[in-house]
Amino acid sequence: MKFKNSNSCIIAHGDLDGIISAAVLVINLNIPVTKRNIIYTQPFELDKIIISDWIKKIYVTDIAVNNREPEMTKRFIDMYREEIVLWIDHHIGYSLLEEWLGEDKVIAGDSPSCPQLMKDNGFIVPEEWLAAANAADRPTDYPETDLSRFLNKALKAVILKNGSNEIEKYFVMENIVLYLVKSYRGKDASMEKQVIERYGKMYDEFMKNTEEAVKRIKDLELKCKYKVGYLRLEKGEGSIDLTRLFIEAYKIYDIVIVQRYNIEEEVTIISTKLKEIDLVKLFDLVSGASFRVTLKGSHKEILEIIKERLERLR
Ligand SMILES: [Mn+2]
Numbered sequence: 001m002k003f004k005n006s007n008s009c010i011i012a013h014g015d016l017d018g019i020i021s022a023a024v025l026v027i028n029l030n031i032p033v034t035k036r037n038i039i040y041t042q043p044f045e046l047d048k049i050i051i052s053d054w055i056k057k058i059y060v061t062d063i064a065v066n067n068r069e070p071e072m073t074k075r076f077i078d079m080y081r082e083e084i085v086l087w088i089d090h091h092i093g094y095s096l097l098e099e100w101l102g103e104d105k106v107i108a109g110d111s112p113s114c115p116q117l118m119k120d121n122g123f124i125v126p127e128e129w130l131a132a133a134n135a136a137d138r139p140t141d142y143p144e145t146d147l148s149r150f151l152n153k154a155l156k157a158v159i160l161k162n163g164s165n166e167i168e169k170y171f172v173m174e175n176i177v178l179y180l181v182k183s184y185r186g187k188d189a190s191m192e193k194q195v196i197e198r199y200g201k202m203y204d205e206f207m208k209n210t211e212e213a214v215k216r217i218k219d220l221e222l223k224c225k226y227k228v229g230y231l232r233l234e235k236g237e238g239s240i241d242l243t244r245l246f247i248e249a250y251k252i253y254d255i256v257i258v259q260r261y262n263i264e265e266e267v268t269i270i271s272t273k274l275k276e277i278d279l280v281k282l283f284d285l286v287s288g289a290s291f292r293v294t295l296k297g298s299h300k301e302i303l304e305i306i307k308e309r310l311e312r313l314r
Contacts, residue, residue: 005031008057008085011049014040016136016152018062019173020129021088021114023180025059028123033177040173043091044068046076051083058083062114064091077101088114090137112138126184151176154199160206160239172199209238214248217256224310226274229253232299233260246271246292257306259299268295268302282309 008031012022022038031037039049043064051058058080065073070093077084077100087097087106094108111117113133119125132148134141158172172195179192217229229249233240242258249256250273258269270279271292278290283305285293295302 005029005057006037007054008037008059009051009055010038011046011058011060011063012038012040013062013064014042014169014173015062016148016155017113017115017133019151019155019176020133020136020180021061021118023129023177023184024115024118024123024125025061026177026181027184028118029059031059033174033181035170035174038174038177040170043073047072051080056083057085059085060087060089062089062091063087064089065093065096067093070096073097074100088117090114090117112142129180150196150200151179153203154196156241157199157203157206160241161202172196206239206241207244210240210244210248213240214245217249217253219253220257220307222307222310224313226254226272226277226310226313227252228310229256230303231256231258233258235261242269246273255310257303259303265296266299266302268297268299268306269293270295270306277313282313 008029010022010025010031012018019040022040025031026033026038036052036055039051041049041063043066046063046066063073073096077097081101084101084105087101087108089097089106089108090111090113094106097108098106107117107121109117111120113130113136115123115125115130115133119130128145128147131142131145132151135144135148136152154172154176158169161168175192175195179189179196182189182192213231213233217231220228220230222228229252231245231249245258246256254274255270255272255277258271260267260269269292270283272279273291275291279285279293280288280290283293283295288294295306
């Protein structure tokens with residue numbers, strides 16, 4: 001099969017919504033699914049991607065204006081203004097895209113997902129893909145589907161996996177796009193399906209590890225008005241889903257401390273469910289989220305500091 005658009009490239013957000021919208025572009029514009037033609041990234045890493053000289057058309061999908069540094073997104077637009085054909089986005093700040101790029105080149109709006117926006121603007125979007133993208137990006141409004149669960153498990157597994165790198169993430173994302181596109185075209189997608197299943201099983205394993213880890217959380221019994229849970233993860237333990245762990249731990253604790261290793265580095269993550277606590281302030285940090293901070297350094301020393309700070313909260 002000859003591709004009309006081998007000089008086109010898609011830049012997609014590396015989450016399920018972004019990946020499905022890349023597949024929508026592929027089937028509508030007949031763009032090849034190769035590493036050169038589809039780039040998966042994050043809004044804050046847009047300035048790090050490399051686009052080959054022979055790319056003449058760029059399609060961007062599900063990439064928000066970088067909220068910490070909008071100028072970075074602007075610079076990217078200025079650099080590739082000629083090549084950018086279309087930018088599809090549904091995140092807050094999309095009006096800046098229209099301002100910088102011109103309304104002709106932007107499909108944007110408040111929408112549950114990018115495939116939804118594309119469908120509303122005349123693209124062919126299979127119903128199953130649309131439902132999966134909506135469920136992935138707006139889980140509170142749209143129920144999970146078999147497809148969203150199947151694909152998201154693989155995606156989460158490769159992200160959670162200890163020591164997984166960009167190449168492996170790309171591998172899974174590319175397999176998801178190929179799986180969708182080949183299935184849509186009625187071609188054999190069993191190889192891709194196998195890859196997705198393999199990572200799905202890995203995710204099930206990580207969930208089991210997470211459940212086990214939740215049971216090991218201990219009460220620190222501090223002289224503090226909050227209930228503080230503590231967990232230490234040893235080197236070489238299986239991967240866990242920290243977000244999931246915190247959700248479970250919040251059923252008992254207000255604040256949860258997890259000490260673990262990042263390769264050899266000792267890291268401590270402190271997380272709270274209470275809005276009244278600002279962890280950034282409490283630990284004199286310059287930035288971060290008020291509800292979750294990561295501290296580096298000796299576990300023992302950091303834990304002493306944390307205890308001392310938390311005990312100020314009587
Ligand atoms: Mn999205």
